[in-house]
Amino acid sequence: MLREIVKRRALAHLALLFLALPLSVLILVGCGNSMASTAKGDPAGTATGSKGDVVGQVDGAPLWIGKDGKPTNDLSSAAKDKEGNPISEIDQAKDREPLAFALSNMVGQNRVAINIVWTLVTGFLVMFMQAGFALVEAGFTRAKNANHTMMMNFMIYGLGMLGFYICGFAFMFGGLGGIATMGGGSALDSAGEASINLFGKPFGLFGTNGFFLAGGTYDVAVAVMFLFQMVFMDTAATIPTGAMAERWKFSAFCVFGFFCSTLTYPIFGNWAWGGGWLSQLGANFGLGHGYADFAGSGVVHSVGGWMGLAGAMVLGPRIGKFNKDGSPNAIPGHNVVIAALGTFILAFGWFGFNPGSTLAASGSGALRIGLIAVNTMLAGAAASLAAMLYMWITRGKPDAGMMINGILAGLVAITAPSGFVSPVFSVVIGLIAGVLVCWAVWFFDNVAKVDDPVGAISVHGVCGAWGVLSLGLFADGTSNYGGSWNTVPGSVTGLLYGDPGQFVAQVIGVVACFTYVFGLSYAFFKVVDSIIGMRVAPEVELSGLDIPEMGAFAYPQDYPGVGSVYPVPSNGATAGAPAAVPVGG
Amino acid sequence: MTYGAKESNPSEGSGLGLLVLGLALVSAGWAYGTGVIQAVVVICGIAGFVAAFAVLRQARLAG
Numbered sequence: 001m002l003r004e005i006v007k008r009r010a011l012a013h014l015a016l017l018f019l020a021l022p023l024s025v026l027i028l029v030g031c032g033n034s035m036a037s038t039a040k041g042d043p044a045g046t047a048t049g050s051k052g053d054v055v056g057q058v059d060g061a062p063l064w065i066g067k068d069g070k071p072t073n074d075l076s077s078a079a080k081d082k083e084g085n086p087i088s089e090i091d092q093a094k095d096r097e098p099l100a101f102a103l104s105n106m107v108g109q110n111r112v113a114i115n116i117v118w119t120l121v122t123g124f125l126v127m128f129m130q131a132g133f134a135l136v137e138a139g140f141t142r143a144k145n146a147n148h149t150m151m152m153n154f155m156i157y158g159l160g161m162l163g164f165y166i167c168g169f170a171f172m173f174g175g176l177g178g179i180a181t182m183g184g185g186s187a188l189d190s191a192g193e194a195s196i197n198l199f200g201k202p203f204g205l206f207g208t209n210g211f212f213l214a215g216g217t218y219d220v221a222v223a224v225m226f227l228f229q230m231v232f233m234d235t236a237a238t239i240p241t242g243a244m245a246e247r248w249k250f251s252a253f254c255v256f257g258f259f260c261s262t263l264t265y266p267i268f269g270n271w272a273w274g275g276g277w278l279s280q281l282g283a284n285f286g287l288g289h290g291y292a293d294f295a296g297s298g299v300v301h302s303v304g305g306w307m308g309l310a311g312a313m314v315l316g317p318r319i320g321k322f323n324k325d326g327s328p329n330a331i332p333g334h335n336v337v338i339a340a341l342g343t344f345i346l347a348f349g350w351f352g353f354n355p356g357s358t359l360a361a362s363g364s365g366a367l368r369i370g371l372i373a374v375n376t377m378l379a380g381a382a383a384s385l386a387a388m389l390y391m392w393i394t395r396g397k398p399d400a401g402m403m404i405n406g407i408l409a410g411l412v413a414i415t416a417p418s419g420f421v422s423p424v425f426s427v428v429i430g431l432i433a434g435v436l437v438c439w440a441v442w443f444f445d446n447v448a449k450v451d452d453p454v455g456a457i458s459v460h461g462v463c464g465a466w467g468v469l470s471l472g473l474f475a476d477g478t479s480n481y482g483g484s485w486n487t488v489p490g491s492v493t494g495l496l497y498g499d500p501g502q503f504v505a506q507v508i509g510v511v512a513c514f515t516y517v518f519g520l521s522y523a524f525f526k527v528v529d530s531i532i533g534m535r536v537a538p539e540v541e542l543s544g545l546d547i548p549e550m551g552a553f554a555y556p557q558d559y560p561g562v563g564s565v566y567p568v569p570s571n572g573a574t575a576g577a578p579a580a581v582p583v584g585g
Numbered sequence: 586m587t588y589g590a591k592e593s594n595p596s597e598g599s600g601l602g603l604l605v606l607g608l609a610l611v612s613a614g615w616a617y618g619t620g621v622i623q624a625v626v627v628i629c630g631i632a633g634f635v636a637a638f639a640v641l642r643q644a645r646l647a648g
Contacts, residue, residue, distance in 0.1 A: 162605065167612040211616035251597040251641060258608060532600075532641040549593050 041187045041219030048183040048220050049112030051090050051104040053363075062089045115181045115360040116224050118369075122356025123228040129235060129349030130157050135342025136408075137242040138554075140333035140401065140454040144544025145246045146554030152241040152253050159257030160237045164230050164266070167211055172266035173225065173274045174207020180482060181360035182221035189216070193275050201284040204276035206267055228356065232300050233265050235353075239304025242454035244311040246318050247541050250549045252534045256311070259524055265303055268516055272299045278512060281505045282488040288502025290486040291509035292475070294372075295357035297416030297467030302513050305461020309450065310521035315535050317451030319542060328445040331453065336400050343404045350376050350411045354418040364482035368419065375418045376411065379430030383410020386434025402438055405455045409437035412460055413467035420475035420492045429470045433463045465510045472506030475499075596644030600637050607633025 042048045062071030064078035065087040072078060078086035094101045134153035141149045175193025178184035192209035195202040210217040213226060237260045241253065271278040272293050282290035293299050322328055333339060354376045360366035387406025391399040410430035414421075417429060440458030444450045450457065477493035479485075485492050493499040528534055535541075540548040553559060607630045614626030 163608070166609055167616075170612075170616065208616075211612050214617065250593050251601060251644070254601050255604065255641070258604060262608065531638050533645045551593075 041216050041222065042183075042185060043218045043220065045220040048185060049109035050183075051101070051108050053108035053111050053183060054104045065089055065092050111362045112181070112183045114362040115366070116221070118361035119182070119224050119228050119356060119359050122352035123224075123231050125349045125352025126228070126231040126235065126356065129231075129346050129353070130154075130238060132342040132345030132349055133235070133238045133242070135338045135345065136404070137245060137342075137454050137456075139335040139337070139339025139342060140242070141245045142331070142544070143334040143555055143558065144546060146334065146546065147550045147552055148250065148545035149241070149245050150554065151550060152245075152248070152250070153238055155254070156238045156241060156257050157234055159254055160234045160261040161230055163258045163261030164233050165213065165226075166262065168233065168262045168266040169213070169226050169229065170208060170210035170217075171206040171263070172269040173229065174209035174211075175204060175270070175276075176207065176274050179221055179225055179359065181358075181364060181366070182224060185219060185221050187217050187219040187222045188225075190275060193270075195277075199285075202277075202280075204270065204274070204280065206270045206276070207274050225359075228359070229269075232296060232353075233261055233269070236265050236296075236300045236304040236307075237261055239301070239456050239460045240308035240311045242456035243305075243308030243452045244315055245453045246545065247315055247535050248311070249533055249536050250545075252528050252532055255528055255532070256524070260307060264307060264517060264520055264524075268303055268513060269299050271512070272509065278505075278509050279486045281508060282486050282501070286501060287505040287508070288472075288499050289484075289488040289490075289492045289505075291505045292420070292471055292485060292492050292502070293416045293468055293509065294419035294471070295354045295415045297412060297414075297464040297471075298509055298513050301412045301415060301460040301464030302468065302510070303464075303517050305457050305459070305464055306514055306517040307521045308452065309457045309461055310518050311525050311534075312450050312452055312457065314522065314525040314529055317449070318453070319538060321451045322449060326449060328449075328451075333401070333453075339404055340400070343407060347377070347380055347407060347411060350380070350415075354415055357419065358481065365480040368479060368481075371423070372418045374423055375421060375426035376414055378423055378426045379410040379414030379418075379433070380407045381410070382427045382430030383407055383413070383434035383437070386410075386431045387438055388434075390435050390438050401455070402441070405437050405441070405459050406434045408459045409433040409463040412463045413470060415464075416467040417471035417474060419481075420471055420479050420494075422474075422476055422478075425470075425474040425476070429467065429474065432470075433466055436466055437463055465514070468506050468510050468513075469503075472503035475502065594644055596640055600640035600644060603633050603637035603640060607631065607635075607637055 062073055064072050064075060066072035066074070066077050067079045069079075071089045075086060081087055090101060090104055130153065134150055137153055138146050138149045173188055175190055176188045177190030178186055179188070187209075188207075189209055192207050193204045194206050194208055195204040197203070209215075210222065210226075213222065237257060240256070240260075241248075244253075270276040272291055273279065277284075278291035280290055281287040284290075291298075318331065320329060321331060351373055355369040355372045358366045358369055358372070361369060384403050384407035387402045387409070388398045391397065391402045410433045413429050413433035413436075414426055418426070421429070437455070437458050440462040441452075441455050444452055444457055452458065471492070471494060473494045473496055475492045475494035476497050477491040477499075479491050483489060493502060495503040525534060536545060536549065546553050610626055610630030610633055612630075614623050614630055618624075618626050
C-alpha cells in the first residue's frame with residue numbers, strides 16, 4: 001500500500017517536473033524579450049495592400065531608378081536617397097504618371113483583398129468541420145453517451161478559441177514576421193521569436209507578440225491569420241475527444257481544452273509554422289527546406305492523434321472493451337448514418353483546410369490551389385477505396401467504419417504534401433493511408449491494448465505521420481510559393497526527386513512531434529488525474545454519461561415517462577436512467 | 586486509473602471559471618504589464634490557477 005502511494009507520488013512529481021520545465025523556459029526566455037512590440041497595426045484596413053504588393057510581382061517590371069536616371073532591376077546600380085535607401089521606380093512615377101501610381105496602389109489592394117477573402121472563406125469551411133467531427137464521433141459512440149460526446153465537440157470550439165486568443169496565437173505566431181500574401185505588415189514582428197542558441201544556430205521556441213490580439217496586433221491581416229489558424233487549432237483539439245470518448249470526465253476535458261490551445265498545440269505549431277527551429281532546419285543545417293507541412297498532417301492531425309493516445313492510455317479502456325484474456329470486443333457505435341454524414345462534411349471542409357493554406361489566391365504561385373484541391377479529393381477517394389477493399393478481402397464485408405476512417409485517413413495524409421506533390425502521388429499516398437489505417441486500428445486494439453472508440457489515433461496520429469513522411473518522399477519540386485519556402489530559395493523537393501535532406505527534416509519533425517506532444521500530454525493528463533480525476537465512476541460509465549455529466553439525454557424519447565432534465569442524487573445514481581449495460585446499448 | 590469522479594457539479598464550474606481568469610491574468614500581466622503592476626497581475630493569475638485546481642479537487646472529493 002505504502003509502496004503504491006510512494007510510486008504514485010513519484011510519478012506525479014515527475015509529471016509536475018515535465019510540466020514545469022516548458023513553463024520555466026517560457027517565463028525566463030520570454031522575460032528577456034521585448035514584449036511590447038513597437039509595430040503599429042492597421043485595424044482600419046486602409047494601409048493593408050498597396051503598390052508594394054504589385055511591384056516585383058510583374059515579370060520584367062523595373063523596381064528601381066538607376067544612377068543614370070533610367071529604370072532598372074539591378075539593386076546594386078540603383079540610385080540612393082539621402083538616407084541610403086534605393087529609390088523606387090514607382091515612387092518616382094508618382095508625379096510623372098499619377099494614374100499609373102494610383103492604379104498600382106489599387107491593384108495591390110485588390111490582390112491582397114483576394115487573398116484575404118480566400119483565406120477567410122476557407123477558414124469558414126474549416127470551422128464547419130467541427131460539425132463533421134461532432135457527427136462522426138457521436139455516431140461512432142453509443143446512444144447513452146451521445147449528449148456528452150456531442151458537447152465535448154461543441155465546447156472545444158469555445159474553450160479552444162478563448163485559450164488561443166489569450167496566449168496560444170502569440171506563442172505560435174508572435175515571431176512570424178510579415179505575412180507576405182496579406183500586405184506584409186510588421187504587426188507580427190519576427191524579433192518577437194524567443195530562441196536559444198544550439199550548435200551555433202538560433203533555435204526558435206515560441207513567439208511573444210499578439211496576446212489578446214492587442215497592441216500592434218490589432219490589425220486586419222493578423223485578424224485573418226488568427227481566424228484561419230484558430231480553426232486549425234480547434235481541429236487538433238477536437239481529435240482527442242474521439243479517442244477518449246465514453247469515459248472522460250467533462251470538467252477534466254474542459255481543463256484539457258485550455259491546455260491544448262494555450263500550450264501543446266501552439267508550441268509545436270511555432271516550431272513548424274511560426275518560424276521556429278523545425279522550419280529552420282533547412283536554413284540552419286542544409287536539410288532541404290526545413291520541416292515542411294503544407295496544411296498540417298503533423299501540426300494539426302498528428303498533434304491531435306498523439307494527444308489522444310496519451311489521454312486514452314491514462315484513461316484506460318472502456319468497461320467491456322477487453323476480455324480477461326486481453327482480446328478486444330467490438331463496441332459498435334449507435335448511428336452509422338450521422339457518422340457518414342459527418343465524414344462528408346469533413347471531406348467538404350478539407351477543401352478549405354488544404355487549398356486555404358496557401359493564404360492566397362493571387363500571385364506567388366497561389367493558383368496551385370486548383371491542384372491542391374484535386375490532390376485532396378483524390379487521396380481521400382483512393383484511401384476509402386483501399387480501406388474498403390482491404391476489409392472486404394480480409395474480413396469478408398466492406399466495413400462501414402473502416403470506409404469512413406479510410407477516407408479520413410487519406411485526407412489526413414495528403415494534408416502535408418498536398419501543396420507539393422502531383423495527382424499521381426496523391427493517389428499513391430491515399431492508397432497507402434487506406435491500408436495503414438486498417439493496420440493501425442488492429443494494432444491499437446490487439447497489441448497496444450489502447451481503447452480508441454472512433455479510431456482517432458490511427459486516422460490522425462499514424463496517418464498524419466505518414467503524410468509528413470510522404471512529403472519528404474514525393475514532393476516534386478514544381479511548386480513555387482514566392483520563390484522560396486522557410487526562407488530557403490527554390491521549391492520543396494523530396495527524396496525521389498533528388499533531395500534526401502528534405503526527407504531527413506521530415507523524419508526529425510515526426511520524431512519531435514511525437515516526443516513533445518505525447519510526453520507533455522501524458523504528463524498533463526497524469527497531473528489532472530491525480531488532482532481532479534480524469535475518468536467518471538464505473539456506475540456512471542455503465543449507465544451512460546449523459547445524465548450524470550450533462551443532465552440530459554441526447555434522445556429523451558427513448559426513455560418515455562422521464563423528463564429531459566433529471567434530478568441527480570449525490571450518491572451518483574441517476575433517477576430514471578437506463579439500466580447499466582456493460583457493452584453496447 | 587483513479588475512479589474518483591461521480592458526476593459534474595457546481596463547484597467544478599467555479600473551478601473552471603477561476604482557471605480562465607488565472608490564465609487571462611498571467612497572460613495579460615506577462616505581455617502588457619510593467620514593473621510592480623506586472624508582478625501583481627501575474628501573481629494574482631498564478632493564485633487563480635492554484636485556487637482553480639484546489640476548487641476542482643474539492644469538487645471531486647465532495648462528489
